[in-house]
Amino acid sequence: MLASRPAEIPGPHNFKADALPTRAPAAGEALLETIYLSIDPAMRSWMRAGTGYQQGIPLGEVMRGGGIARVLESRAEGFVPGDVVQARLGWQTHPTLPARYLQKLDPALGTIEDWIGPLGLSAITAYFGMRDIGGLRPNDRVLVSAAAGGVGQIAVQIARIDGCQVTGIAGGAEKCAFVANELRAYGVVDYKAEADLTAAIGRACPDGVDLYFDNVGGPALDAALAHLRPDARIVLCGRISQATATEPYAVRNLHKLGAVHGRMQGFLVFNYHARYHEARRWLAARLCDGSLKQRLHVLEGLEQAPIGLGMLFRGENSGKLVVRVGRVAA
Numbered sequence: 632m633l634a635s636r637p638a639e640i641p642g643p644h645n646f647k648a649d650a651l652p653t654r655a656p657a658a659g660e661a662l663l664e665t666i667y668l669s670i671d672p673a674m675r676s677w678m679r680a681g682t683g684y685q686q687g688i689p690l691g692e693v694m695r696g697g698g699i700a701r702v703l704e705s706r707a708e709g710f711v712p713g714d715v716v717q718a719r720l721g722w723q724t725h726p727t728l729p730a731r732y733l734q735k736l737d738p739a740l741g742t743i744e745d746w747i748g749p750l751g752l753s754a755i756t757a758y759f760g761m762r763d764i765g766g767l768r769p770n771d772r773v774l775v776s777a778a779a780g781g782v783g784q785i786a787v788q789i790a791r792i793d794g795c796q797v798t799g800i801a802g803g804a805e806k807c808a809f810v811a812n813e814l815r816a817y818g819v820v821d822y823k824a825e826a827d828l829t830a831a832i833g834r835a836c837p838d839g840v841d842l843y844f845d846n847v848g849g850p851a852l853d854a855a856l857a858h859l860r861p862d863a864r865i866v867l868c869g870r871i872s873q874a875t876a877t878e879p880y881a882v883r884n885l886h887k888l889g890a891v892h893g894r895m896q897g898f899l900v901f902n903y904h905a906r907y908h909e910a911r912r913w914l915a916a917r918l919c920d921g922s923l924k925q926r927l928h929v930l931e932g933l934e935q936a937p938i939g940l941g942m943l944f945r946g947e948n949s950g951k952l953v954v955r956v957g958r959v960a961a
């Protein structure tokens with residue numbers, strides 16, 4: 632459960648493990664066994680007291696989190712033991728939830744690992760960010776930050792699959808090799824190895840950038856703004872570099888947007904809920920034909936969840952970060 636609010640990077644010090652008895656399902660409910668939990672940067676904002684785009688989690692309550700689980704007992708119509716569902720499970724091994732919160736996985740679209748990875752919310756975020764918000768067009772010069780992460784790796788591949796020249800920004804040689812060799816990006820920038828990120832992006836994207844998919848904000852956003860082409864689009868997906876900043880970062884290059892008649896737009900994936908199936912169908916078809924891959928970074932055991940959350944803010948994950956809580960095979 633949530634024990635304290637994070638002042639900086641969240642971690643085990645913010646949580647308390649509690650051995651609660653499992654609760655037998657009431658009418659309309661199912662008892663579940665958690666298989667995977669997704670670990671996401673937004674969780675830090677849910678841990679704060681204030682109201683963001685979602686209410687803060689009260690201290691002493693179960694940490695909020697989405698994942699995949701197996702039905703153990705059911706008093707809910709349409710669900711039987713053995714069904715695999717996705718839901719907002721919370722950080723618990725055996726949640727009991729009402730049926731209205733459960734969605735059965737469609738095995739025709741992918742495996743359990745696919746549903747927590749390339750058919751999960753990070754991938755869906757990349758899909759709508761690139762296509763609806765970014766208005767991705769063939770031959771666009773695309774730049775993606777946090778390109779080796781959960782959202783970023785899918786964003787890079789969507790751009791590549793759609794016939795764009797895509798460059799990824801990532802931290803460190805191993806992540807950059809993954810972006811270049813596995814995701815098959817046209818170019819990479821290791822921002823941790825560059826003293827001048829603006830110059831490095833200029834070298835990697837000599838013709839400029841039509842679409843910048845921003846996962847990090849701060850200095851990377853400024854550096855990308857310096858290289859926009861006419862009618863450029865910036866997708867404000869996330870600003871993880873600013874999550875623990877004490878002073879707001881002052882963006883210097885905003886005026887460049889006007890000079891190129893560009894636009895910059897943020898979005899929340901939850902607002903696309905009614906269209907998740909569209910994204911999943913598109914992603915599943917690319918998984919099936921082998922053009923889309925996803926690297927999952929798997930931590931073992933529920934006790935790793937607080938550690939994993941901190942890893943995101945230190946760049947210690949490579950790929951979509953998840954925690955395996957229970958057995959995958961039935």
Ligand SMILES: NC(=O)c1ccc[n+]([C@@H]2O[C@H](COP(=O)([O-])OP(=O)(O)OC[C@H]3O[C@@H](n4cnc5c(N)ncnc54)[C@H](OP(=O)(O)O)[C@@H]3O)[C@@H](O)[C@H]2O)c1
Nearest residue numbers: 672756777780781782801802846869870871872899900946
């Ligand atoms: N708009 C939406 O609805 C929506 C939905 C989901 C996620 N998001 C946002 O999308 C972004 C990516 O989320 P994710 O779940 O896919 O996480 P992720 O990219 O798998 O993990 C976070 C990554 O951010 C990078 N990072 C951390 N601190 C940084 C810093 N100070 N400067 C630059 N990079 C830093 C690290 O990669 P490097 O090692 O490469 O630095 C780290 O691995 C986040 O900003 C998240 O909030 C938005």
